[in-house]
Amino acid sequence: MPTEVSQPAQQGDVAAATVADQLRERISRGALLPGAPLRDGALATELQVSRNTLREAVRLLVHEGLVVHQLYKGAAVKQLDVSDVHDIYNARRCFELRAVEESTYATNAALAGLATPVAQAEHAAAVERWTDVGTHSLRFHRALVALLASTRLDHFFNTIVAQLRLAFAEFPHEPAFQEQWVKRDREICDLLQSGRRDEAATMLRSYLEDSERQVVDMVRAAAAARQG
Numbered sequence: 001m002p003t004e005v006s007q008p009a010q011q012g013d014v015a016a017a018t019v020a021d022q023l024r025e026r027i028s029r030g031a032l033l034p035g036a037p038l039r040d041g042a043l044a045t046e047l048q049v050s051r052n053t054l055r056e057a058v059r060l061l062v063h064e065g066l067v068v069h070q071l072y073k074g075a076a077v078k079q080l081d082v083s084d085v086h087d088i089y090n091a092r093r094c095f096e097l098r099a100v101e102e103s104t105y106a107t108n109a110a111l112a113g114l115a116t117p118v119a120q121a122e123h124a125a126a127v128e129r130w131t132d133v134g135t136h137s138l139r140f141h142r143a144l145v146a147l148l149a150s151t152r153l154d155h156f157f158n159t160i161v162a163q164l165r166l167a168f169a170e171f172p173h174e175p176a177f178q179e180q181w182v183k184r185d186r187e188i189c190d191l192l193q194s195g196r197r198d199e200a201a202t203m204l205r206s207y208l209e210d211s212e213r214q215v216v217d218m219v220r221a222a223a224a225a226r227q228g
Contacts, residue, residue, distance in 0.1 A: 013056075015049060015053045016053050016056035016057045016059075016060060017057070017060065018057075019047055019049055019053060019054060019057035020057040020058075020060040020061055022047065023038070023043075023057060023058075023061060023066075024061065024064070024066065024158065024159065024162045025162075027066055027077060027162040027165055027166065028135070028138060028158070028161050028162045028165050029131075029135045029165070030131045030134060030135065030165055030168070030169060032077050033077060033166075033169045034077050034078065034079040034080070034166050034169050034170065035076055035077060035079055036076060036077045037073070037074060037075070037076050038058055038067060038074070038075040038076060038077065039074065040054045040055055040058070040074070040075075058075045062075070064159045064162075064163075065078060065084070065159070065163060066078055066159070066162055066163060066166070077166065078166060079166070079170075079222075079223075079226075080163065080166050080167050080170075080219055081219065081223060082216055082219055082220055082223075084163065084167075084219075085167055085212065085215050085216050085219050086212070086216070088160055088163050088164055088167070089208060089211070089212040089215075091157075091160050092141075092160065092164075092208055093205075093208055095145045095148075095153065095157055095160070096141060096144055096145060096204060096208070097201055097204060097205065098148065099144050099145050099146075099147045099148050100144070100147075100192065100197055100200050100201045100204055101197065101201065102147065102148055103147050103192050103197055103200075104195075104197065106147040106148075106149070107149075110143075110146060110147050110149070111147070111192060111193055112193070113143050113146075114140065114143050114144065114147075114189045114192060114193065115189055115193070116143075117136045117137070117139035117140040117142075117143055117185075118136075118140050118185050118186050118189045120132075120136040120139075121133050121136035121137050121140065121181075121182050121185060122182055122186065124136055125178075125179060125182045128175070130174040130175045130178045130179075131174065133178040133179070133181075133182060134165070134168055134174070134178050135165075137178070137181050137182070137185055138161045138164065138165065140185050140189065141161070142154070142157060142158070142161055144188075144192075145157045164215075167215045167218075167219055168215070170215075170218045170219050170221075170222040171218050177214065177218075181207070181211070184203065184207050187203060188200050188203050188204055188207070191203065
């Protein structure tokens with residue numbers, strides 16, 4: 001009897017987690033922008049799930065800091081503040097720099113896989129698809145963390161990536177922001193694949209410092225514009 005009672009609940013949890021994964025991925029690729037409403041009726045119909053499942057998925061995203069509930073308005077994609085950005089970059093340093101340090105233990109396949117999103121970003125930049133450039137760059141940093149070969153860390157970092165994309169969305173002129181990272185991602189990739197971990201770590205620290213500074217300035221400016 002306990003098994004019969006718990007099974008539907010477990011199935012519901014899996015369904016909600018699957019929907020949360022889908023919405024998180026939409027945020028990560030820039031398809032859901034900060035402030036976008038998440039109307040449970042429309043989304044439930046689109047994703048072919050019940051409203052209860054959709055609402056549970058939204059609750060999961062609220063817990064991850066990707067969605068907020070607005071009084072009288074319902075759920076919406078979160079707009080980040082400066083403290084969120086600092087927290088994101090602290091996490092990025094912990095994950096990504098550790099991945100570089102431990103890359104000596106990564107499999108050949110994992111190291112080779114770093115090049116795919118870098119090449120995709122280069123192609124997207126060549127045809128000026130700047131949202132895609134940002135998506136592929138983030139996938140490169142996912143692949144970087146994946147060198148640690150930890151499913152738990154990968155899942156956690158996926159949330160970090162989605163949060164980061166919300167910050168990127170505040171830039172009014174995306175090409176000016178995204179173009180600069182294409183070459184730097186390539187350099188880090190090439191250094192890692194040639195075993196030059198110390199150089200890769202030095203470059204990655206500089207990369208993250210420059211990126212954080214620009215994102216903080218933009219998020220602060222966007223918040224000021226909304227207030228006044």
